[in-house]
Amino acid sequence: DRLRSLAGKHTDILETLSPTVRRRVEVLREIQGQYDHLESKFFEERAALEAKY
Structure with missing residues (x-):
């Protein structure tokens, strides 16, 4: 729920x-x-290199 709230605020900020x-x-x-x-x-x-050597 908190993540959705933050995502909504981010969109609002971009629109301004x-x-x-x-x-x-x-x-x-x-x-x-x-x-x-x-x-x-x-x-x-x-x-992959570390595993090889």
Whole structure:
């Protein structure tokens, strides 16, 4: 329930931002998503190498 409340507040905050700032936030989210994906792959590959050696 608390998570839903926080998610609702997040949406409300985004709606109060100017379109320029909102677009910047969206681009940063995309970049963060790419980073998270690469970091996940890194940890998988590192674990595979550690298991191998």
